[in-house]
Amino acid sequence: xxxxxxxxxxxxxxxxxxxxxxxxxxxxxxxxxxxxxxxxxxxxxxxxxxxxxxxxxxxxxxxxxxxxxxxxxxxxxxxxxxxxxxxxxxxxxxxxxxxxxxxxxxxxxxxxxxxxxxxxxxxxxxxxxxxxxxxxxxxxxxxxxxxxxxxxxxxxxxxxxxxxxxxxxxxxxxxxxxxxxxxxxxxxxxxxxxxxxxxxxxxxxxxxxxxxxxxxxxxxxxxxxxxxxxxxxxxxxxxxxxxxxxxxxxxxxxxxxxxxxxxxxxxxxxxxxxxxxxxxxxxxxxxxxxxxxxxxxxxxxxxxxxxxxxxxxxxxxxx
Amino acid sequence: xxxxxxxxxxxxxxxxxxxxxxxxxxxxxxxxxxxxxxxxxxxxxxxxxxxxxxxxxxxxxxxxxxxxxxxxxxxxxxxxxxxxxxxxxxxxxxxxxxxxxxxxxxxxxxxxxxxxxxxxxxxxxxxxxxxxxxxxxxxxxxxxxxxxxxxxxxxxxxxxxxxxxxxxxxxxxxxxxxxxxxxxxxxxxxxxxxxxxxxxxxxxxxxxxxxxxxxxxxxxxxxxxxxxxxxxxxxxxxxxxxxxxxxxxxxxxxxxxxxxxxxxxxxxxxxxxxxxxxxxxxxxxxxxxxxxxxxxxxxxxxxxxxxxxxxxxxxxxxxxxxxxxxxxxxxxxxxxxxxxxxxxxxxxxxxxxxxxxxxxxxxxxxxxxxxxxxxxxxxxxxxxxxxxxxxxxxxxxxxxxxxxxxxxxxxxxxxxxxxxxxxxxxxxxxxxxxxxxxxxxxxxxxxxxxx
Numbered sequence: 001x002x003x004x005x006x007x008x009x010x011x012x013x014x015x016x017x018x019x020x021x022x023x024x025x026x027x028x029x030x031x032x033x034x035x036x037x038x039x040x041x042x043x044x045x046x047x048x049x050x051x052x053x054x055x056x057x058x059x060x061x062x063x064x065x066x067x068x069x070x071x072x073x074x075x076x077x078x079x080x081x082x083x084x085x086x087x088x089x090x091x092x093x094x095x096x097x098x099x100x101x102x103x104x105x106x107x108x109x110x111x112x113x114x115x116x117x118x119x120x121x122x123x124x125x126x127x128x129x130x131x132x133x134x135x136x137x138x139x140x141x142x143x144x145x146x147x148x149x150x151x152x153x154x155x156x157x158x159x160x161x162x163x164x165x166x167x168x169x170x171x172x173x174x175x176x177x178x179x180x181x182x183x184x185x186x187x188x189x190x191x192x193x194x195x196x197x198x199x200x201x202x203x204x205x206x207x208x209x210x211x212x213x214x215x216x217x218x219x220x221x222x223x224x225x226x227x228x229x230x231x232x233x234x235x236x237x238x239x240x241x242x243x244x245x246x247x248x249x250x251x252x253x254x255x256x257x258x259x260x261x262x263x264x265x266x267x268x269x270x271x272x273x274x275x276x277x278x279x280x281x282x283x284x285x286x287x288x289x290x291x292x293x294x295x296x297x298x299x300x301x302x303x304x305x306x307x308x309x310x311x312x313x314x315x316x317x318x319x
Numbered sequence: 320x321x322x323x324x325x326x327x328x329x330x331x332x333x334x335x336x337x338x339x340x341x342x343x344x345x346x347x348x349x350x351x352x353x354x355x356x357x358x359x360x361x362x363x364x365x366x367x368x369x370x371x372x373x374x375x376x377x378x379x380x381x382x383x384x385x386x387x388x389x390x391x392x393x394x395x396x397x398x399x400x401x402x403x404x405x406x407x408x409x410x411x412x413x414x415x416x417x418x419x420x421x422x423x424x425x426x427x428x429x430x431x432x433x434x435x436x437x438x439x440x441x442x443x444x445x446x447x448x449x450x451x452x453x454x455x456x457x458x459x460x461x462x463x464x465x466x467x468x469x470x471x472x473x474x475x476x477x478x479x480x481x482x483x484x485x486x487x488x489x490x491x492x493x494x495x496x497x498x499x500x501x502x503x504x505x506x507x508x509x510x511x512x513x514x515x516x517x518x519x520x521x522x523x524x525x526x527x528x529x530x531x532x533x534x535x536x537x538x539x540x541x542x543x544x545x546x547x548x549x550x551x552x553x554x555x556x557x558x559x560x561x562x563x564x565x566x567x568x569x570x571x572x573x574x575x576x577x578x579x580x581x582x583x584x585x586x587x588x589x590x591x592x593x594x595x596x597x598x599x600x601x602x603x604x605x606x607x608x609x610x611x612x613x614x615x616x617x618x619x620x621x622x623x624x625x626x627x628x629x630x631x632x633x634x635x636x637x638x639x640x641x642x643x644x645x646x647x648x649x650x651x652x653x654x655x656x657x658x659x660x661x662x663x664x665x666x667x668x669x670x671x672x673x674x675x676x677x678x679x680x681x682x683x684x685x686x687x688x689x690x691x692x693x694x695x696x697x698x699x700x701x702x703x704x705x706x707x708x709x710x711x712x713x714x715x716x717x718x719x720x721x722x723x724x725x726x727x728x729x730x731x732x733x734x735x736x737x738x739x740x741x742x743x744x745x746x747x748x749x750x751x752x753x754x755x756x757x758x759x760x761x762x763x764x765x766x767x768x769x770x
Binding site: 064065066067147150151152153173257258259260261262264265275278279280281 | 415441587590596724728734741766767
């Protein structure tokens with residue numbers, strides 16, 4: 001490896017004549033390094049690259065119940081781009097992303113700042129409690145919320161009825177997206193909070209001292225010092241959320257058993273791909289959908305990242 | 320299979336003859352196919368049943384090990400591994416995956432009637448005719464046998480069926496001034512009004528996304544929504560006259576808020592049955608025992624009756640659910656596998672135990688007539704002989720009803736097109752048209768000829 005400074009420092013004089021020996025040593029080191037990363041690459045290739053390649057290959061074929069498999073070129077992709085169900089599911093997730101992610105990350109940031117300020121009492125316990133929903137498996141969480149949302153016997157509906165608000169229908173086709181946003185927010189606020197909190201802890205304390213000397217209060221410090229300092233961590237949570245949102249699967253799949261009339265087969269792109277593959281038996285088309293979905297996620301993530309970089313550059317040149 | 324080699328056929332005819340002798344030996348009292356002293360001992364069958372063999376059997380029937388034990392007792396050379404890989408959709412997905420992968424598929428698999436044709440299409444099932452299936456066809460109710468044997472081939476041995484009837488709360492109906500179960504659908508609509516007015520309950524619930532129930536109603540009304548010739552032609556007619564008659568009937572009751580449309584088989588629905596939100600359940604023969612476990616607190620208040628009729632004086636019913644045991648074409652021990660599928664569902668002791676211990680509603684005539692089964696008086700239904708009633712209903716199920724070879728899609732499409740409309744209290748007839756369009760488009764895209 002190129003960066004082994006310790007080795008070079010030890011034998012500064014022997015550099016030229018002993019080049020062979022050093023590089024033999026180097027080779028040994030290199031071998032060790034490769035050896036250490038081999039397990040990762042073996043699994044990476046076997047479990048990700050190969051299936052991905054196979055899915056890509058499959059997506060170029062068309063298989064019918066009668067007539068079997070034929071090469072179709074990009075026909076599946078053309079069909080997907082014209083498939084109103086697929087496009088609607090992407091649109092639904094875009095809406096989900098635009099509404100839910102700011103709420104979730106705003107809350108996560110708020111909690112992280114509150115915990116970091118050191119003013120909240122019992123912050124350790126609070127940290128754990130906020131994080132706990134993330135430790136609950138999504139399957140269990142969705143089932144639990146399904147019960148809480150129940151129109152007849154769910155506690156929320158019962159309370160609403162007893163105070164005269166009527167029965168809120170969380171599981172109707174109009175409301176299910178909001179109900180799902182609530183579940184996902186509940187699940188992932190803690191997770192994002194921990195990322196942001198860890199980043200906050202890493203800010204050097206000199207910055208706070210300087211801010212204090214300049215007369216900045218808690219809120220000013222949070223706004224002008226803390227948030228800019230953890231911008232890259234915030235970006236990270238945004239990227240995670242993009243990926244998470246477009247890949248939503250557990251929630252629609254489980255809510256489907258409770259509210260099959262509200263969750264359509266193409267509620268989310270991932271769920272659509274699953275249904276295409278296992279219900280419609282259109283495996284090849286499902287592969288194409290999955291590939292397109294990956295593409296959408298990559299593009300959105302890239303645009304967000306690019307935007308952020310451009311802003312950072314502008315700010316730097318402006319300052 | 321359709322192009323089964325001739326040797327197999329020859330072999331089969333010999334085997335069929337031998338079946339007579341073997342059943343005589345294995346079943347406790349000779350049973351239906353006793354007699355016949357001229358039966359020829361079939362070497363293949365004898366050999367297959369005496370060669371140490373391992374079979375795998377995929378099923379989700381609880382405690383079926385009990386019946387399998389009986390089989391292993393009768394044929395000690397054969398050992399059977401029972402595997403439960405999931406219920407319903409999951410089971411079929413795994414089965415398809417195993418078949419696709421070319422390994423790991425079982426020898427015998429549980430197969431609901433409506434899924435048979437999709438596996439016939441992929442040539443995954445073994446035709447049981449050459450193995451002697453026609454010998455036992457007469458021992459099952461006719462319409463059930465038609466389900467496994469729509470043409471010349473037989474694809475499975477019927478295990479249980481679900482002829483439909485009406486379970487209702489006698490006390491709630493009495494409160495509304497109704498002393499007898501409604502005999503016709505018109506009566507039922509009147510009763511629904513009375514029940515709603517007097518007690519606030521719904522006379523029953525139509526599960527918004529429950530295709531099985533709605534198809535059962537269509538079956539009763541004489542609709543023939545699906546058809547499949549076993550090759551490349553399907554017929555799809557989910558929006559025919561009879562189907563629309565059913566659809567319009569329910570649309571009217573649902574829009575008048577006399578029938579609820581809650582999604583069934585979830586907690587809300589279970590509680591609705593237990594607490595009187597629904598005063599009844601139009602269900603299948605597997606329903607009575609199921610309900611008994613679900614609504615324990617209402618024991619003694621329920622009664623069973625036939626489905627209301629479209630014309631007074633008629634007795635017609637439909638079917639909802641039930642399965643068979645099929646032998647996979649990939650099985651290396653087809654003779655033993657067939658014997659297993661047959662034994663489980665045909666041996667008198669085994670079949671009776673399925674009916675009285677696992678509460679599968681039997682398609683076997685011997686069980687239906689057995690007083691140990693038919694005479695059971697259920698406390699939950701005020702001591703009524705519910706089994707005897709459903710045994711009678713079973714004889715009134717329309718005999719010819721076919722399925723499409725892609726029922727997964729049919730059900731999922733039903734949820735999308737009809738289910739959403741029922742939930743929104745919309746026009747079900749119009750939704751049937753949309754369902755028809757979706758099904759036709761799918762069938763054509765999959766290369767079928769649609770009639």
